[in-house]
Amino acid sequence: MTTTEAASQLLSIGEVAGRTGLSVHALRFYEREGLLVGPVQRTSGGGRRYTSFDVDWLLICVKLRASGMPLADLKHFAELVRQGPGNEAERLRLLDAHRQRVDAQIQALEECRSVIAWKVGVYAEHLARGKAGGLWDPTA
Amino acid sequence: MTTTEAASQLLSIGEVAGRTGLSVHALRFYEREGLLVGPVQRTSGGGRRYTSFDVDWLLICVKLRASGMPLADLKHFAELVRQGPGNEAERLRLLDAHRQRVDAQIQALEECRSVIAWKVGVYAEHLARGKAGGLWDPTA
DNA sequence: CTACGATCTGGAGCAAGGTCTAGATCAAGT
DNA sequence: ACTTGATCTAGACCTTGCTCCAGATCGTAG
Numbered sequence: 469m470t471t472t473e474a475a476s477q478l479l480s481i482g483e484v485a486g487r488t489g490l491s492v493h494a495l496r497f498y499e500r501e502g503l504l505v506g507p508v509q510r511t512s513g514g515g516r517r518y519t520s521f522d523v524d525w526l527l528i529c530v531k532l533r534a535s536g537m538p539l540a541d542l543k544h545f546a547e548l549v550r551q552g553p554g555n556e557a558e559r560l561r562l563l564d565a566h567r568q569r570v571d572a573q574i575q576a577l578e579e580c581r582s583v584i585a586w587k588v589g590v591y592a593e594h595l596a597r598g599k600a601g602g603l604w605d606p607t608a
Numbered sequence: 609m610t611t612t613e614a615a616s617q618l619l620s621i622g623e624v625a626g627r628t629g630l631s632v633h634a635l636r637f638y639e640r641e642g643l644l645v646g647p648v649q650r651t652s653g654g655g656r657r658y659t660s661f662d663v664d665w666l667l668i669c670v671k672l673r674a675s676g677m678p679l680a681d682l683k684h685f686a687e688l689v690r691q692g693p694g695n696e697a698e699r700l701r702l703l704d705a706h707r708q709r710v711d712a713q714i715q716a717l718e719e720c721r722s723v724i725a726w727k728v729g730v731y732a733e734h735l736a737r738g739k740a741g742g743l744w745d746p747t748a
Numbered sequence: 749c750t751a752c753g754a755t756c757t758g759g760a761g762c763a764a765g766g767t768c769t770a771g772a773t774c775a776a777g778t
Numbered sequence: 779a780c781t782t783g784a785t786c787t788a789g790a791c792c793t794t795g796c797t798c799c800a801g802a803t804c805g806t807a808g
Contacts, residue, residue: 482754492755493797501795513804515755528723535720539795560731567724570717577714580675583668584707591700622784632785633767641765653774655785679765 478509478517488526495526503529503542505549535570618649618657628666635666643669643682645689675710 485492499508499516505525509517518526529542545562548555625632639648639656645665649657658666669682685702688695 480754481756491797494795496756497796511804513755514757515804531720531723533795535717535724556731556735560728560735563724563728563731567721567728570721570724574714574717574721577675577710577717580671581707581710581714583671584675584703584710588700588703588707591696591703595696595700620784621786631767634765636786637766651774653785654787655774673765 477520479520479523481516481518484518484523484526487523488530490526490530498526498529501539501543503539503546505546532566535566536573537566541566617660619660619663621656621658624658624663624666627663628670630666630670638666638669641679641683643679643686645686672706675706676713677706681706 479487481492481495484490485495488495490498495516498504504522506522508522509519511517525546532542532545533539541562545559548559548562619627621632621635624630625635628635630638635656638644644662646662648662649659651657665686672682672685673679681702685699688699688702
């Protein structure tokens with residue numbers, strides 16, 4: 469717990485892929501695109517070593533992406549964090565705007581869901597009746 | 609109400625774009641891709657005339673697309689409807705599978721939303737304090 | 749030493765879902 | 779007749795977000 473303390477936290481790209489769900493390709497791509505807060509450490513041989521810090525950031529990225537944030541916004545956010553303290557208001561704006569978009573998206577999805585559920589119900593009923601009813605709307 | 613009855617229901621591509629939210633480009637694209645149930649009527653001059661039937665279908669398409677259904681699935685659905693009665697079970701499967709995906713998506717989004725909301729809260733609190741606290745985690 | 753798997757770089761390729769252009773035509777207004 | 783605006787077709791082009799390839803290198807196991 470003394471010598472390995474810092475080094476054991478450093479993860480290879482494959483390990484990071486494993487715990488973030490991103491592919492190694494995507495990880496390198498994200499780095500090229502400037503989506504990481506800082507430069508990734510390297511071994512003497514040139515291999516990437518990610519800190520748990522990097523991994524936490526990536527996990528946030530994954531969440532934001534999963535909720536539809538474009539890479540461009542993610543990059544912007546990374547830049548703000550990279551610049552250090554002083555721009556918290558802008559970070560807040562960015563995140564809050566995204567949260568509102570997510571809320572809207574949830575709303576929209578729930579509306580879609582109910583429309584679909586209704587249609588599913590119509591089909592299910594139709595099938596349950598064994599296609600007995602002759603007047604069946606072909607558009608549905 | 610007698611002579612104009614049928615004709616007044618027929619809409620130009622621009623009008624349909626207006627009430628579906630799709631661009632005229634997208635409408636032509638959808639048609640090329642076989643996403644419509646039937647062929648669209650034409651004027652003598654070659655202009656498209658959409659029935660209210662077509663519009664209803666397009667509105668459904670918009671909802672399904674908005675909830676993330678890929679065009680390929682939409683095309684499949686259109687084919688099933690085009691084939692007429694007899695395949696309702698498959699239509700049901702298709703829609704129900706999509707509904708389940710939408711449910712999962714809503715779940716995921718709500719999880720993201722709460723993570724984001726929490727982060728927004730952290731920033732808001734930080735700003736409210738006027739950056740008084742010296743110990744501020746730069747990663748957040 | 750050798751083989752093998754993981755990683756490296758730079759750049760090409762891909763899938764989805766449209767978007768836009770060019771050049772022609774149509775329909776209506778002045 | 780002439781202009782204007784909407785539409786037509788076929789096809790090129792675009793953006794997003796990765797994914798994959800080639801060829802080289804590193805590190806560990808036998």
